[in-house]
Amino acid sequence: MNKTLLSIVVAASVTLTAQSHAAVYADFPITVKNYTGNKSHSEAYTGQIARHSLHNSAKKLVSKGASLEQTRAYFNAKDEGRKIIDPVSKEGFPVLETHVDAISKGKNLSGKAYKGLMSGMPGSLTGVELLDLMIEKAATTQKGFDPLTGYDYTQLISKFTMGAVFYNQAVDNYLDEKLAADVNPNDKAYKEGKPYTGKEHVWDEAFGYFGAPAHTMELTAADVYGIAKQKVDSFEKADYNQDGKVSLITEMAFAHAYYAAAFDKGGKTKYLHTIVQAFIDGRNLITSANGSALTDSQRSELMGYAQVIKTQWQRLIAEAVFKYAGSVYGDIEKLETIIAANGDVVKVYRAYAKHWGELKGFALALETGGVNLGETGAKMNRLLGYSPVLLGNTQVKALVDGEFVQSSSVSLSEYRVQMIKLQKLMIDDFAVEARDKDVTANLAGLVDSLGQAMAAEND
Amino acid sequence: MVPEYMIDWWLGFIHAWLAELTGLVGQGSKRIFVGYLISATIIAVLWLMWQRRLNLAGAFAWLFQGKTWWSQSSRSDYQMMFINQPIMLLLSPLMLSKLALATTLFYTLTDWVTRPLWSSDISTFWVSVIFTSCLFVVDDASRYYLHRLMHRWPVLWAFHRVHHTAESLTPFTVLRTHPIEGLLFGLRSVLVQGLLIGVFVFMFADRVTLLSLLGANAVTAVLNLLGSNLRHSPVPISYGKTLERWLISPAQHQIHHSQARQHWDKNFGAFIALWDRLGGTLEYGSNTQELSYGLVGQEPTEHQLVSLYWQPFKRCWQSSRRHKRDLISASNVTIETS
DSSP states (O other): OHHHHHHHHHHHHHHHHHHHHHHOSOOOOOOOTTOOSSOSOOOOOHHHHHHHHHHHHHHHHHHTTOOHHHHHHHHTOOOTTOBOOSSOOBTTBOBSOOBHHHHOSSOOSGGGSOOSBOSSSSSOOBHHHHHHHHHHHHTTSBTTEETTTTEEHHHHHHHHHIIIIIIHHIIIIITTGGGSTTSSOTTSBSSTTOSSBHHHHHHHHHHHHHTOOTTGGGSOHHHHHHHHTTOGGGHHHHOTTOSSSBOTTTTOOOHHHHHHHHHHTTSSOOHHHHHHHHHHHHHHHHHHTTTSOOOHHHHHHHHHHHHHHHHHHHHHHHHHHHHHHHHHHHHHHHHHHHHHTTOOOHHHHHHHHHHHHHHHHHHHHHTTSSSOOHHHHHHHHHHHOSSOOOTTSEEEEEEETTEEEEEEOSOHHHHHHHHHHHHHHHHHHHOOOSOTTOTTHHHHHHHHHHOOOOOOOOO | OOOHHHHHHHHHHHHHHHHHHHHHHHOTTSTTOHHHHHHHHHHHHHHHHHHSOOOHHHHHHHHTOHHHHTSHHHHHHHHHHHHHHHHHHHHGGGSOOHHHHHHHHHHHHHHHOOOOGGGGGSOHHHHHHHHHHHHHHHHHHHHHHHHHHHHHSHHHHHHHHHHHTOSSOOGGGGGOOOHHHHHHHHHHHHHHHHHHHHHHHHHHGGGOOOOEETTEEHHHHHHHHTTGGGGGSSOOOOOOHHHHTTBOOHHHHHHHTBOSGGGTTOOOOSSBSHHHHHHTOOOOOOTTOOOOBSOTTOOGGGGSHHHHHHHHHHHHHHHHHHHHHTOSOHHHHHTTOO
């Protein structure tokens, strides 16, 4: 009788432990054999969070019109003592870490940027070269905006960095070649003396790049969105350990996790929770190997979780392309109306450039996922071009001696139509479902307003 | 033991059926919406007091005569109203999607047509006025044409004659419609609305809205409030010749239901009379007209449900066989119509 009772208690506690692991990406036990250090858990992704803080800070600097040296300090350099410029404490939303070093030392963004060729911009540049060029150009503009080319460097740099560093590193490196059996094996510490195995750390790093709070599964998409926006009423949701401050390492939302939350809160998609759950499931699987090398079947299951993450992550970037194509479409509509009325286009032109920068940044990001986009990529880049179509019907066509060169292009009106085609491409080739800023949304709206067609009513 | 999913399906289905039934009188997009019935009653009573010199009680008594509202014909109208709802619920998944049609057209136009520059010059308000009006006019024209075909093609007449077997007219006669005819009306509606939505969104993007009243097209709702339900009623309100050249009056539609030979195949229109004028089928109404409704030589058994639902298929089969053998022309069949 006592044995039975004991086994029930043990089973219940094992189940509870498993459940607590299933909910939060934290407190994974140390499985490295013969570990002698003083750490109590094995997950670690501070390097990735440091890069999120570098990205946020660099974005803020470009938007404020910082010098090239200032931006490069966050983008290229690895110096100590760098203050985090964003996210910082706000009234009602205090942040724990104030310096990059408090998260992780010696990190930069350029060292991890995509080194493959980018076909979405002129000049046959690699991802890292393109980012470098943009940062240089941004420093010559007023607050990151060049009205002559229509380039909003703040947006271009930010969105492309999210792709070329975070997305690329996660899906084309950690969730790809580093899951191979002979790379970072699970029966060895990642490095001598570390409390995590090779596979555990590889997986953690990919999770870190996604940018989700560790307790995402206990939050709604709207909560995570509010946390990334540092909304005061989201503070309690963010402060999981209730220490009165939000830890950027475990409690903050960054980059693609923020975009996933933004799409998901519309209710049509579940990118955020699907991706985070796959990360947790994968991590539990690795942990369950208990410091032994993963068997073929375990590795195959792990690759399955990795594939879920890759597919969903790519689709959520395509959702962003879809959304901003819709924004650009709307901006051109407004521009056409203002031009027809001989009005002042300055404000709308600025919004057009901002949205185009976001659109292009995400479109470029899609190229960095380690997957050849083939015809889809060619169509996307042709529809989008190298710059927004400017008011005189010109567009950047080349990069000559480091300068963007324009020549005549399709009309603004034709470019607007290309945004419709771009949205359709995202539906057809990436199966996007959130479809924010859908230019065909009014079709569904009108169908709804006209109601059911089926009624046995006569004349 | 009935599986749980079947019980769930049935409960869901019955719930949807009840929702459809309540929607019939609760939604402004339906012809027998309670608001339209009340406005029609007020108009009819006032008209009877004015034209027939009846007092209020007399007007009500004349309007709500048992021989009209509880006739064998009317009782079968009510039965069809209940039975048609679940049938249409089951058939609706088969219907072409209005959204799919509008979306396909939108993308096709995007690929092949350049949007005219003047489309940005029209204000949002006028875009909505034009859209709502176009929808009303094209919808009405298509109703006329389909209705005309239903009288001219024997295969279609086999189903539409169910509506014409009504021997007493009440607003509920509008629901005395065979489900196959309901499907055709649904298809017509999908085609018209899908095409117009596709074209208008291509031209004017998100500036297109429907001007609506009581949840329906504002033009249709206003005309319904002005007593369109009286077209199926014993009250022969005529608008006079001048207005009846443009709008179909209740008296004109009652002529469409008349047994008299000279009234056969007249007044196919729903709201606009222009189509009948162009098609040579317009007949003016009169405030004093006294008509017999139904079909010449129809059997009393034609109000029975089995007959109402099943006979059309038999007639359809027979007429298509006859058509094959060239034994009878379509024009001969329409002689039966009233």
